[in-house]
Amino acid sequence: MFFNFLDELRAAGINASLKEHLILLEALDKDAIERTPEQFYYLSRSVFVKDEGMLDRFDQVFNKVFKGLLTEYGTNPQEIPADWLRAVAEKFLTPEEMAKIESLGSWDEIMETLKKRLEEQQERHEGGNKWIGTGGTSPFGHSGYNPEGVRIGGESKHKRALKVWEKREFQNLDNTRELGTRNIKIALRRLRKFAREGAAEELDIKATIDGTARQGWLDIHMRPERRNAIKVLLFLDVGGSMDPFVKLVEELFSAATAEFKNLEFFYFHNCLYEGVWKDNKRRFSERTPTWEVLHKFPHDYKIVFVGDAAMSPYEITHPGGSVEHFNEEAGAVWMHRVTNTYPATVWLNPTPEAHWGYSQSTKVIKDLMNDRMFPLTLDGLEDAMRELTRKH
Amino acid sequence: MRFEGTKSYVATDDLKVAVNAAALLRRPLLVKGEPGTGKTVLAEEVAKALGAPLITWNIKSTTKAHQGLYEYDAVARLRDGQLGDERVHDIRNYIKKGKLWEAFESPVLPVLLIDEIDKADIEFPNDLLQELDRMSFDVYETHETITAKERPIIIITSNNEKELPDAFLRRCFFHYIKFPDRDTMQAIIDVHFPGIQKILVGKAMDIFYEVRDVPGLKKKPSTSELLDWLKLLLAEDMPLDVLQNKDPTKAIPPLHGALLKNEQDVMLFERLAFMARRQG
Ligand SMILES: Nc1ncnc2c1ncn2[C@@H]1O[C@H](COP(=O)(O)OP(=O)(O)OP(=O)(O)O)[C@@H](O)[C@H]1O
Ligand SMILES: [Mg+2]
Numbered sequence: 326m327f328f329n330f331l332d333e334l335r336a337a338g339i340n341a342s343l344k345e346h347l348i349l350l351e352a353l354d355k356d357a358i359e360r361t362p363e364q365f366y367y368l369s370r371s372v373f374v375k376d377e378g379m380l381d382r383f384d385q386v387f388n389k390v391f392k393g394l395l396t397e398y399g400t401n402p403q404e405i406p407a408d409w410l411r412a413v414a415e416k417f418l419t420p421e422e423m424a425k426i427e428s429l430g431s432w433d434e435i436m437e438t439l440k441k442r443l444e445e446q447q448e449r450h451e452g453g454n455k456w457i458g459t460g461g462t463s464p465f466g467h468s469g470y471n472p473e474g475v476r477i478g479g480e481s482k483h484k485r486a487l488k489v490w491e492k493r494e495f496q497n498l499d500n501t502r503e504l505g506t507r508n509i510k511i512a513l514r515r516l517r518k519f520a521r522e523g524a525a526e527e528l529d530i531k532a533t534i535d536g537t538a539r540q541g542w543l544d545i546h547m548r549p550e551r552r553n554a555i556k557v558l559l560f561l562d563v564g565g566s567m568d569p570f571v572k573l574v575e576e577l578f579s580a581a582t583a584e585f586k587n588l589e590f591f592y593f594h595n596c597l598y599e600g601v602w603k604d605n606k607r608r609f610s611e612r613t614p615t616w617e618v619l620h621k622f623p624h625d626y627k628i629v630f631v632g633d634a635a636m637s638p639y640e641i642t643h644p645g646g647s648v649e650h651f652n653e654e655a656g657a658v659w660m661h662r663v664t665n666t667y668p669a670t671v672w673l674n675p676t677p678e679a680h681w682g683y684s685q686s687t688k689v690i691k692d693l694m695n696d697r698m699f700p701l702t703l704d705g706l707e708d709a710m711r712e713l714t715r716k717h
Numbered sequence: 718m719r720f721e722g723t724k725s726y727v728a729t730d731d732l733k734v735a736v737n738a739a740a741l742l743r744r745p746l747l748v749k750g751e752p753g754t755g756k757t758v759l760a761e762e763v764a765k766a767l768g769a770p771l772i773t774w775n776i777k778s779t780t781k782a783h784q785g786l787y788e789y790d791a792v793a794r795l796r797d798g799q800l801g802d803e804r805v806h807d808i809r810n811y812i813k814k815g816k817l818w819e820a821f822e823s824p825v826l827p828v829l830l831i832d833e834i835d836k837a838d839i840e841f842p843n844d845l846l847q848e849l850d851r852m853s854f855d856v857y858e859t860h861e862t863i864t865a866k867e868r869p870i871i872i873i874t875s876n877n878e879k880e881l882p883d884a885f886l887r888r889c890f891f892h893y894i895k896f897p898d899r900d901t902m903q904a905i906i907d908v909h910f911p912g913i914q915k916i917l918v919g920k921a922m923d924i925f926y927e928v929r930d931v932p933g934l935k936k937k938p939s940t941s942e943l944l945d946w947l948k949l950l951l952a953e954d955m956p957l958d959v960l961q962n963k964d965p966t967k968a969i970p971p972l973h974g975a976l977l978k979n980e981q982d983v984m985l986f987e988r989l990a991f992m993a994r995r996q997g
Contacts, residue, residue, distance in 0.1 A: 344887045348742065357738040367734035375886040377749060377893040528792070543799045545792055604981065 330390045334373055337382045341373045348372050362391070555714075558622055558667075559590035560597065562632030570675040570701060574631045587626075591618065595636040596656035596690075597663065598647055615659055619666050627713045628663060628670040634690040634698070635676065641689050660693040670694065671709040675701040718767055726755070726762035727897075727904045735892040736763055743868035745831075745849065747886070749875050750894030753939030755905075756874040760830035763872065770823060772869075773830045774816035776837045782844030785817040785831075786854050786863075808858050817848060821865035828870045835875040842885040850888065897940060899926070909944055910951070920960040921947055924970045928977070933985060938976040946975035 334341045349372045358364035366387060374383045529546040536544030559578060561571045571592075578588060591601035591613065600612035639646040641656040664670050672690065674681070678700040681687045691698040697712055699705040720736045722728035728736070739746035740763070748756045764771035774785060790811045797805040804810045814822075820829040834842060848854045849871070853864035873889070875881065897905060899922060906918055921943070929937045938946075949972045950960075960971070970976060977983050 340883065342887060348744065348890075352738045352742055355741055357741045358734055363730070364734055367731040368738055370731070371735040371738060371746075371890045371892055374893075375747070375881075375889065375891045380893060543795055545795060547792070604984070 330369075330386075333386045333390050334383070337386045339373060339379050339382060339386070340375075345372050556587040556622075556626045557589070558618075558626045558628050559588070560601065560628065560630045560632075561590060561592050562630070563592045563594060567631075567633055567675070570633075571631060574673065574701070578629075589622065593632075594647075594649060595632070596641050596647070597630075597659045598650075598652045598656055599654065599659065615662075619662060624667060626667055626669075628667045629709070629713075630670070630672040630694075631701070632672065632674065632690075633676045634672070634674055634687040635684050636686045638685045638689055641686060641693070657689070657693055660690070664694065669713045669715075670697060671712050672698040673701050673705065673709060674698055678705075720763055720766050723762045723766050725908050726758060727901060727908060728759075728762075729895075729901060732759075732892055732894070735890050739872075739890040740767070740870050742890075743870065745871040745873050745889045747834075747873045747875060747881070747889040747891045748894060749891070751896055751937070751939055752876060753941035754894045754896060755940060756894060757830070757832055760828055760832075760872040760874070763870070764828040767826075767828065767870070769870065770825060770827045771830060772816055772820050772823070772827050773832060775832050776834050776841070778836050778838075780837050780841070782837075782841050783815075785815040785845065786848065787815050787818055787856060788813045789858050812856065812858060817845075817854070818863055820869040820871075821852065821863055823866075823869070826867050826869065828872060831871065831873045833876060834873050834881070839882075843882050846885055846888070902940070902943070905940060906944070906947065910947060913947070913951070914957075917950070917957055917960065918947070920957065921950065924960065925976070928970065931985065931989070934977075934982050935979045936977075936982060938978075942976050942978070946970075946972060949975050 331341055331343075331346050349369055352358070352368055352372065358368050369387070370380070370383055374380055532546035533544065536546055557578065559574070561567075561575065563571055575590065578590070591603060593601050597615065599615050601615055601618060602612050604611060636648075637646070640648060641660075644653055644655050645651050646655060672694045674687070676684075676687070681691065681698070687698075697709075699709040699712070718740070720728065720733060720740065722733065735746060736759075748759060750756055760773070761771055763769075789808075790813060794805055794808070794811045816829065816831075820827050852868050853862055855862050902922060903918065906913065906922075910918075925938065925943050925946070928934075949955075953972065955971055973983065973986065977986065
């Protein structure tokens, strides 16, 4: 049965090995837990799962493997015992209110309603938001429920027979990480490598030699380790199809923020014009003039554009070409200003490189970038970072 | 010698199992979770509960694995040599013990906290593997071998920023601190503010979880922010009805500075308030 467990875990993509299996056996052998299914579940979970994104899968596997074994537990998991409901109702409602409610219908009906309400509340609760009685829509009126001091979840934990692993509490962790987690991690590694470049030696050899030669004795010079020397300015194309990619890139870079001395980002749409913004919901009300950006950030910033560069060529080449507003100066002019101000500039394009040739505007942007357009793939990212760290 | 939580720390059942198994088998326990969910404090509490000294190694982006073992300060020795200091003849004067060494040598079984391991270089955990496995290491400069009398209890925290290497993970127990649900949060509040008014806590938690639910927050407030906020509310003697009569046009909770640490988040709330006023 245990080996079956291991196989099932691996089949579900959980990277469990014999090593973990042996640790589990050792822990059982040393009586690390009380012999209850719940404790066994917790123990095996902490042995086999090393990534919170896999917790939900673990729950599913556990459920599958040990289902037959534990049927006496939680046969009807959703059922809320009536006497417990009654107890809760008594805590919830004043005697007057109880009387009033009872006048509304039979006790059973009321229980039915209360049960439904509790289930809803439980669901909402597990989604982590509201508590019972926050709205005035209850048939019991505004003050119908008074949840203060009542710990519904706490009591239900014992009464409801739902097993912990059946609750699937970690479901959303898995979903959020679906987006090519592994690739992101590798990409992050590249970024970190990029950020690390330029870290200085601790002993300033040159100054030490100079000083020693001048003084005639050993004159040691230390230099603070200049970590995180790299400063990055991101320009992200937002709107429609680009959004998932933008999110990805944003996450990537922000996960690496600890590594960068400075990391700033701005949004634009399709092509860079005279204004950029930091908050998409205020894109029209709170713009930063592009000039200001160019003046504020020194030339040693590395510029990364992220966009699909797919638009009508006019949007780049003509004043007034923008689809959203009237731009006095063509996008191309602004692109020139950026590439002239910042020697280290690249454009990352999430569209597959093979398609670039079919899009007029992509070619235009690529030209404006002096060919420094890279696909948003691991290799592309690597090349882009190499370009950025090249001596300019 | 079991960890059951303490008077000042609420441990969920799954956390207790993980801590106790790791302590019994003397394997490192890796703890992950949102910022402010009690990862660092856990190690302190485990040490307290087991009556063990706590040795803390705070990891920074510049921390190297070998610094946990020892550092040889060649530069100081050179300087001393220049000045003709007697100490220079004994290399041991320039060997600075690291936290692992300290833990290995501790006369009583210690708890070693390696805090925020993800801050370090990607190779950092791998570089420690051998020492953690063998619980011993060599000091090349003095030809000594330092061996742990007893394997220390090791708690490692990570903020989730980085993938840790497989080889490292296989040796650890793992616990992910799920963001506390209302009951757990209530219990945590109780240990920090014994006797606090239930109604106030209820309302504060309503607001807190609602704030956490607002989409688009850059930094969701966490347990530590909630505790800070409550402390402020209590200190300011905030009348309950300010919390209770939730006026939708005042989407910003009172004393929100403790909850929302990010300027953009404060702005987000101002915008919500503005929209609510317009609709209302
Ligand atoms: N389960 C708990 N019981 C009691 N107090 C808790 C609990 N969880 C968190 N706290 C409180 O929350 C605060 C933050 O905890 P701590 O600093 O350990 O968080 P952390 O997870 O290490 O955060 P970070 O990732 O930012 O380092 C502390 O004041 C701690 O007392
Ligand atoms: Mg911490």
